Amino acid sequence: MQTYPLNSISLEEAQQRQFRLVDVITKHFRGEDLLALGDLGVVKGLSKPHYTKKVEEVLAEFFGAEMAMLVRGAGTGALRFGFMTFLKPSEKLLVHDAPIYPTSKTTLEFMGAVPVKADFHNRDAIKEVIEKNHDLKGVLIQHTRQKMDDYYDLEETIKTIRSSNPDLTIITDDNYAAMKVEKIGTQAGADLATFSLFKLLGPEGIGILLGKAALISKIEKLNYSGGSQVQGYEALEALRGLIYAPVMLAIQANVNEQLVSILNNGEVQGVRKAYLANAQSKVLLVELSEPIAEEVLGYANELGAAPYPVGAESKYEFVPMFYRVSGTFLEADPSLAKKMIRINPLRSGADTIIRILKSSIERAERRQ
Numbered sequence: 035m036q037t038y039p040l041n042s043i044s045l046e047e048a049q050q051r052q053f054r055l056v057d058v059i060t061k062h063f064r065g066e067d068l069l070a071l072g073d074l075g076v077v078k079g080l081s082k083p084h085y086t087k088k089v090e091e092v093l094a095e096f097f098g099a100e101m102a103m104l105v106r107g108a109g110t111g112a113l114r115f116g117f118m119t120f121l122k123p124s125e126k127l128l129v130h131d132a133p134i135y136p137t138s139k140t141t142l143e144f145m146g147a148v149p150v151k152a153d154f155h156n157r158d159a160i161k162e163v164i165e166k167n168h169d170l171k172g173v174l175i176q177h178t179r180q181k182m183d184d185y186y187d188l189e190e191t192i193k194t195i196r197s198s199n200p201d202l203t204i205i206t207d208d209n210y211a212a213m214k215v216e217k218i219g220t221q222a223g224a225d226l227a228t229f230s231l232f233k234l235l236g237p238e239g240i241g242i243l244l245g246k247a248a249l250i251s252k253i254e255k256l257n258y259s260g261g262s263q264v265q266g267y268e269a270l271e272a273l274r275g276l277i278y279a280p281v282m283l284a285i286q287a288n289v290n291e292q293l294v295s296i297l298n299n300g301e302v303q304g305v306r307k308a309y310l311a312n313a314q315s316k317v318l319l320v321e322l323s324e325p326i327a328e329e330v331l332g333y334a335n336e337l338g339a340a341p342y343p344v345g346a347e348s349k350y351e352f353v354p355m356f357y358r359v360s361g362t363f364l365e366a367d368p369s370l371a372k373k374m375i376r377i378n379p380l381r382s383g384a385d386t387i388i389r390i391l392k393s394s395i396e397r398a399e400r401r402q
Contacts, residue, residue, distance in 0.1 A: 035182065035183070035307075035309065035321075036183055037179075037182055037183065037309045037310060037311040037319070038179070038183070038184065038185035038311075039179075039310040039311050039312050039316055040177070040178065040179075040211060040214070040215050040312050040316065041215060041216070042214050042215065042283070042284065042287035042316065043214065043215065043216060043280070043284060044284065045281065045284040045285065045288065047216075047280075047284070048280035048281045048283065048284035049280075049281055051213070051280040052277055052278070052280055052281055054096070055092075055096050055276065055277055056277060058092050058095050058096045059092055059273070059277075061095075062088050062091055062092050062095075063088060063092075067085075067088075068270075071266070071267045071270065072085035072086075072265065072266025072267040072268075072269060072270045073085050073265075073266040074265050074266060074267075075260060075263075075265075076258075076259075076260045076263060081254070081258055081263075082254075082263045082264075083263065083264075083265055083266035083269070084266065085266030085267070085269050085270055086104060086263065086264050086265065086266050086268075086269040088269075089104065089269035089270065089272065089273050090102040090103055090104060090269070092273065093242065093244065093273075093276075094244065097218060097220065097221065097227070097244050098220070098221055099220050099227070099244040099245050100245065100246055100247040100250075101244070101245065101246070101247040101250045101251070102242060102243070102244045102250075103242065103243045103250045103253055103254060104231075104240055104241070104242055104264040104268075104269055104272065105240075105241050105242070105243060105253065105257070105264065106239055106240065106241070106262065106264065107239060107241055108230040108231075108232045108233075108238075108239050108240065108241045108345070109207070109209040109228060109229050109230030109232075109233065109241050110137040110138075110141070110230075110241070111239075111241050112228035112229065112230070112241030112242055112243050113137075113138060113141065113205070113207055113228045113241075114141045115243060115253045115256075115257075116205045116226045116228050116243055116249075116253075117141060117142070117145060117147070117172075117205070118145075118252070118253070118256070119203075119226070119249040119250070119252045119253060120171055120172050120203040120205075120249065121145065121147050121171055121172055122145075122171075123145060123146035123147070124146055124147075124148060125147060125148065125169070125171045126147070126148045126149075126150050126167055126169055126170045126171060127142065127147050127148065127149055127150065127170070127171060127172050127173065127174055128149075128150050128151075128152060128160075128163065128164065128167075128170055128172070128173040128174070128195070128202070129149045129150070129151055129152075129173075129174050130151070130152070130153070130154040130175070130176065130180055130184075130186070131151040131152060131153045131154070132180035132181045132184065132362070132366065133180055133181070133361075133362040133365040133366055134149065134174075134176075134180070134362075135176060135180065135207065135362060136361055136362075138174065138176070138207065150163060150167050150170060151163075152164075154175070154184075154186040154191050155184075155185060155186050157190075157194045160191070160194050160195060160198065161194065161197075161198045164195070164198040164199050164202075165198065170199070170202060171202070171203065172202055172203035172204065172205060173195055173202050173203070173204045173205070174205055174206075174207065175188060175191060175192070175204065175205075175206045175207070175219065175224070176206075176207045177206055177207060177208045177209075177210075177211040177215075177218070177219060178207075178209070178210045178211055178312035178315070178316075179311060179312040180362050180366075181362070181363065181366045182309075182311055182319075182363055182366065182367070188206070188217070188219065188222050189217065189222040189223065192204055192219075192222050192223040192224055193223065196223065203225045203226070203249070204219070204223070204224040204225050204226070205219070205224065205225065205226040205227075205228065206218065206219025206220075206222075206224045206226070206227050206228065207228060207229070208227050208228060208229040209228075209229045209230055209233060210233065210312060210315040210316065210346070210347075211229070211312075212227075212229040212234065213234055213276065213279045213280045213283055214280075214283050214284075214287070214316065218244070219245075220244050220245045224245065225245050225246045225249060226243055226244070226245035226246065226249055226250075227243070227244045227245055228241065228242070228243050228244075229241065229242060230242075230345065231272040231275065231276065232345040232348050233315075233345050233346055233347045233348060234272075234275055234276050234279040234347075235274075235275030235276070235278055235279050235282070235348070235349045236271060236272035236274075236275035236276065236349070237268050237271045237272060237275075238345070238348075240264055240268055240269075240272050242272075275349060282381070283347075286316075286378075286379050286380065286381075287316060289379040289382070289383060289384050289387075290310055290316060290317070290318055290379060291310070292384040293308065293318050293377070293379070293384050293387060293388070294308050294309070294310055294318065296384060296388060297318075297320065301388070302388060302391055302392050302395065303392075303395070304322060304323050304324065304326075304395035304396075304399060305320055305321070305322060305323065305391075305395070306321045306322060306323045307320075307321045308320050308321070309321070315346055315347055315378060317376045317377060317378045318376065318377040318378075318379070318387075319359065319374055319375075319376050320374065320375050320376070320377060320391070321373060321374050322373050322374065322375070322395070324373075324398075324399065324402070325372035325373050326372075326395070326398040326399065326402065327358070327371065327372050327373055327374060327375050328371075328372070329397075329398035329401060330356070330375060330391075330394045330395055330398045331356055331357070331358065331375055331394075332398075333393065333394035333397045333398060334356035334390050334391070334394045335356070337389075337390045337393055337394060338353055338390065339353060339354050339355065339356040339390050340353050340354065340355040340356070340357075340380075341355075341356065341357065342355070342357060343355060343357065346378075347378070347380065351380050351381075352380055352381040352382070353380065353381075353382060354377060354378065354379050354380055354382040354386060354387050354390065355376075355377065355378040355380060356375055356376075356377055356390070356391075356394070357375065357376055357377075357378070358371065358375065358376070359371065359374050359375070359376055360376070377391070
């Protein structure tokens with residue numbers, strides 16, 4: 035089995051990203067503004083809180099986008115709003131030939147959209163599908179992996195699509211990639227990029243759209259009511275989380291790399307092989323020698339590991355997470371349920387994870 039995880043930025047690059055974000059913030063806010071909690075309501079002329087607008091301007095500049103908008107519904111909500119800017123019922127959307135992420139699939143089914151599949155690893159296949167489907171309206175590209183052996187490059191895939199039909203609207207799902215990799219979708223040439231700020235140490239339920247102003251303005255008009263607004267205090271909380279996210283995520287990536295080396299050197303009996311993969315977040319996939327995955331997960335919970343995600347890297351998650359393999363991976367290969375687990379270090383170090391994994395495997399094997 036071969037995996038192709040996304041390349042994580044280094045710790046030094048993450049530090050520079052933090053510094054640059056703070057620098058951009060100082061260009062948009064007075065110092066005293068940042069010592070307040072933000073405003074509320076639908077301000078005349080803005081139709082949203084002042085602070086929310088300022089945070090959106092900061093994020094648009096930071097990511098090099100024409101416009102940014104904070105929305106409710108986290109990454110799923112951002113993606114849904116993004117679809118609504120260009121896609122209507124019964125219209126076609128190009129997607130990768132792989133299981134679609136469950137929340138995205140649910141949205142497309144509810145909208146009555148028609149997914150048209152192409153293998154994103156094959157440029158000729160992409161071009162052929164686009165040529166045969168003149169009525170395609172757009173493209174969804176999931177930045178992270180949908181199958182364990184996915185390896186398509188986001189920027190190259192966008193270039194191939196643009197060369198085939200430059201009029202297609204391209205939207206990227208950058209969940210689990212933003213602030214971890216060099217570029218998000220819009221920086222690689224997409225029209226819209228979407229991701230959850232809850233997964234980047236922000237408040238619950240807040241997502242973001244970045245990209246073409248002509249598209250995002252449609253969502254602003256739709257979300258004109260007070261109850262639809264992301265309030266000023268939420269926007270500031272999202273910004274504060276984003277400042278600390280890149281360095282935290284770079285440390286997490288380093289721990290993952292340490293663990294792959296330790297486990298593949300045979301230091302934990304009962305582990306056949308360890309892999310790094312984006313499933314969906316960049317995690318450690320541990321293939322066990324025996325089909326005891328469910329039992330290992332149960333014991334890991336008793337030993338202090340989180341048994342399921344909250345926001346999958348949210349501000350509430352700090353102990354390592356020992357969890358089943360992702361739903362899209364299981365759909366592609368159901369046999370993984372018995373023999374493989376995924377581990378996200380979150381804020382923990384390699385020693386903690388090795389201790390919990392060793393003990394969990396030993397207890398599971400004794401019960402056989």
